[in-house]
Amino acid sequence: MIRLVRAELAKLTTTRLWWGMGLALLLSGVALAALVAFFLTHGSVPGLGEGLEITDTLPALALARMVYTGAAQIGYLLTLVVGVVVIGQELRHRTATTTFLAEPRRGRVVAAKAVALAVAGLAGGSLLVAGALLGGGTVLALGDLPVFPDAGLLLRTLLLQVVALALWALIGLGAGVLIPHQVAALFVAVAAAWIVEPLLAWGLSFLDWGDGLAQYFPSQATLAAMDVYSDIDPRIAAAMGASPEQLPWWGGLLVLAGYAAVMTLAGIWLTRRRDVL
Amino acid sequence: MPVPSENQRAAGGTAVSVRGLTKRFGEVLAVDSLTFEVAPGRITGFLGPNGAGKTTTLRMLLGLIRPTAGEGLIGGRPYAALRQPLHTVGAALEATGFHPGRSGRDHLRVIAATHGVPDRRVDELLELVGLAGAARRRAGGYSMGMRQRLGLAAALLGDPQVLLLDEPANGLDPEGIRWLRGFLRHLADGGTTVLVSSHLLSEVEQTADDVVIIARGQLVRQGPIEELHGPPTVLVRSPQPEELARAVRTAGLEGAPAPDQGPGAFTVEGASLATVGDAARAGGVTVHELRALRTDLERLYFRLTQQQDPVLAQPQPDGEAP
Ligand SMILES: Nc1ncnc2c1ncn2[C@@H]1O[C@H](COP(=O)(O)OP(=O)(O)OP(=O)(O)O)[C@@H](O)[C@H]1O
């Protein structure tokens, strides 16, 4: 199994994908965190009347959390894409034959891919967080705001952001297996995460029980795991797009891990059954 | 390390057996209760026209396609039951790809990593198949023949006892084909089981010891390639056709005039050159030509695989001409 994981890691590092993705994660971390920090330090709270600065109403911890997770949504989209591509390109470039000749127990191959992806996702997530600390931290410092308040809690948010990005990569892996056409799989996965899910959440918010359901969606669970909206005045949180009901951080983490597990297992199950053509 | 030892090879090698393999893709019966054996230490040509089911059979044998019925065994075990399978079986299949952005060397290194094969072996193989110069270039830029060579190198990575090659000569230059023939012979002499698919008999005629011919997913013929020729036929030519016919009959042989072989030609079935020569001398007949007639294998193969006659499609393991 260790050899298989090593081979899968070698696959990731022997094409240009890894440094392209690494760079994208780092840069989006820098840029988006800086951008969020800029808006938060220069903006006023919509709906709360003029003249009330956001920095006055938000605790320092909440502000830092928002800044450093500002690139999370782009980040998990990117790791989702890597997950899809890891399986999609084996089919697209017809290397699946070679892969399954070397290890005919195909479930193990998919499991090895999941482990390699988790490693890559953690590395990519760390890059994004490093970028965010750099970009967002600089802007916060320039605005004379605390750069790293409440170290313990903030650290938890950052760690869980890294973990969440890795879990999204596994969701991508499952999607790549379920839709065995790479371009279609990419399209569906990205659309589901960025368009379908928010639309559905918005639609559900009109129903009494809708918000209760929406908090279990992967994007909402990700935000919950990172604790982005806790400690914030609910009215402000709502203005920032938080759904009224949020899971606790561990609940968000468990839900997201659940999605990753289900998708990975579905990928293993399907890959074992299919013909390799 | 489970590298096959020389002893293991000497002790009989690893046979491949296909038992009643059947695959149905929706409406298409791609492979239809196919049964045959591939012996170690020999080169077996796996022949059939386009769409006959060769690739599908190989993929079932390698556990890539789930058979509708039957099984394929390698040394008595299904492929999926082999641990470190590349040390037992090397395969290069049609429509196997490479990531265009990965170099040929990295492609092999990724496979090698699954079996703990060192980079040294990878470089050896690149040298062997003549790709050393292009090894670090992106495989997307490789020519058809270079891809074929890379596929072969991948098959050889684990130093396998069994080699399954799907149309390996495709895209190779004449030099490459000649090298491949010599190389496969060398491996077979060392005890390796070699199965090479092709849709041309002429392509494997010079290399193969045995042939398995399929058409429309069914076995048409299986056996040593010499047996394809059928019983020997002798051509004898004489300026005295009547006397010759009498002499042959007197010797108790079956003969017939063969005008398509030129004037005064006569063919005798199932006799050696010596018997026919002796018969002519005994009858006092002048002989101008005496030689063995080879069956036109290409024509025979064409007839075997094109024939719609269900009788012909029956397996004829005794190798007798239809
Ligand atoms: N995935 C598939 N789905 C449907 N039909 C298929 C599939 N793969 C193969 N077939 C059909 O099965 C039959 C056998 O195909 P196969 O590729 O095994 O032939 P082949 O002997 O390798 O031919 P060639 O000499 O052209 O390579 C063909 O009729 C083909 O159309």
Ligand SMILES: [Mg+2]
């Ligand atoms: Mg084929």
